[in-house]
Amino acid sequence: MTDIPAEIDGLAVEYESLLSFMYLSPVALVRSDRSGILMTVLTDISRQIAAERRIQRTESWLTGIYTNVNDFAFFTLDARGRAEAWHPSIEWLTGFLAADVVGQRLDTF
Structure with a gap:
């Protein structure tokens, strides 16, 4: 069995x-x-590290679009076709409130 002394245990260096x-x-x-x-x-x-940085850049880019664009209707669907997120711009454009839509199948509307 390998014992790691307490002064070494948990020591890791990222270079x-x-x-x-x-x-x-x-x-x-x-x-x-x-x-x-x-x-x-x-x-x-x-x-x-390169893959994580690409993901972070993509997430930042998409977050910027999602939060700053107001004249398009943004929403996300889960694998079953149910609304997961409903951006305020879609409420303004369609009149449907997030509380009424999130969790419902999109083909209902």
Whole structure:
């Protein structure tokens, strides 16, 4: 069984360079004679970071559109075709209130 000393446990370092992101996590190996060695595992997480940044940019862009555009009707549907979100602009354009529509199938209207 591997025991990680308390002073090392939970220690992790995220290193950012110009070209890549690395995650450094320590691993302590304790031998049967109770002597131990400290090793580290270095993992390249560049692809994960790039994907997360793309998602954040897309979410920010969509949030900006959703909150600032008022002359279009924005709403979202779940997998069953029920209204999940009803933007105030659609209330203004159609007269349907969010309280009446959210959770209902769109083909009802």
